[in-house]
Amino acid sequence: MFEKIVGHQTITNHLEKEIAGGAVGHAYLFSGMDGIGKKKAAKEFAKALLCLDTEKKPCGHCPVCIQIDHENHPDVNVITPKTGEVSIKINQIREMISDLSVKPYSGNWRIVIIDGAETMTPEAQNSLLKSLEEPLSYNIFILLTSHPQSLLPTIRSRCQSYHFQPLSCEEIEKIFQEETEFDSQAINEAALSAGGSPGMAYYLLNNREIREERIHYLREIYSLLRGNEIKVFSLAEALSKDKITSQEILEFLINWFYEVGLLLEGQPLPGEAKPNKIQIEFHKILQNEKNKAIIKTLFEMMATIQYNVNLRLQWEKCFIKIMKIQKG
Ligand SMILES: [Zn+2]
Structure with missing residues (x-):
């Protein structure tokens, strides 16, 4: 049923069962990093x-399928912050709720997709809550978010939650292999450096420089793990451009070491994918416990940069710590 969706097999299996069994829920929460395929x-x-x-x-x-793809089907309402706004306001939610009282135009359902649900103001969330608690028989709400913790616990508890895991490099390559405008080398590099997000891979396919830069960082970190101390400073300098870049690189690196961790534990990669060449190189020089400590360090770094800190200094500290972990 969902062969258009690459990866996320457990989730699609669940949804398929619900549809087949006539037991579709009224509220879903799809969480996972940006560009991972929640909206798709x-x-x-x-x-x-x-x-x-x-x-x-x-x-x-x-x-119907074409209208839904183009987001103009009358029974499928996609809500995002209005142009120029950063949040979904209470008025948008009120308007949507009043629309919902009209029965479906064509099929049996009226579906509301709230994209960037975490941007709903608290008032908007409270206004939505009543509809989640007492849905009309034909209503389905699908909330999409990269930050589920920003939603009220009462909203979360009303939804069936599905967490979308990062895709493997191989799965991402599969998504793009039909796109003839990109060559296989570019697709491979983008998949390697996308941190498990097809949306990021698409961005990287169109940005050669950034793509190559990320592969370069991986090589540099590999060198650092082999004991090349000087890399601490060049990496810290390169990565400390701004907070957004630091955040993106951290997401990418966390996913990178997470997958290496799966290899170290002898577990399959997402989608039973084959490890790629660079992953195998990392796998050879890392040990499981050290790898876990590195991931923890990267998460700590992620928490630190939420504050107004000197990024370069923090990256230096982070890499020195990683090097110490590796030296053991
Ligand atoms: Zn169709």
């Missing part, structure tokens, strides 16, 4: 419920 999954779910094809749902080419 929400749309495929909506298509599976409303598609006009009698054999294969979603067919992907009936008027």
Whole structure:
């Protein structure tokens, strides 16, 4: 049913079972990093419920499937912050709720996808809460968020939660291999440096410089782990451009060491993917406990940079700590 969705097999299996068993819920929370495929999954779910094809749902080419793809189906409402705004305001939620009282135009469902649900103001969240508590029989809410902790606990507890895990390099390559405009080398580099997010991979495919830079950082960190102390300072300098860059690189590195950790524990990579060349190199020089300590250090760094800190200094501290861990 969801063959258009690469990876996230456990989630799609659940959703498929619910549809097949006629037991679709009224509120879902899809969480996971930006660009990981939450919106794609929400749309495929909506298509599976409303598609006009009698054999294969979603067919992907009936008027309903096409309208949902283009976000102009009257029964599928996608809510995001308005242009120029950073948050979803209470008025948007009120308007949506009043729309929902109208029965579906065509199918059996009216679906609301709230993209960037964490940007809802507290007032907007409270206003949504009542609809989540007492949904109309034909309502389905799908909340998409990269920061579920920013939602009220009462909202979260009303939703069936699905957490989207980073994809493996191989899965990301699979998504882009049909895009003929990109060569396989570029796809491979983008997949390697995307931190498990197809959305990031797409961005990197279109930004060669950043893509190559990330591969370069990996090589440098590898060298650092082999005892090349001088790399501490050049890396810290390169990575401390701004907070956003630091955050993105940290997400990428955390996912990188997490996957190396799976290899060290003899566990399969996401989607049973084959490890890539650079992962194997890291795997050879790391030990499981040290790798865990490195991931912990990167998470600590992530927490530290939320504050107004000297990024370069913090990166230096972070890399010195990583080097000490590796030296043991
Ligand atoms: Zn269709």
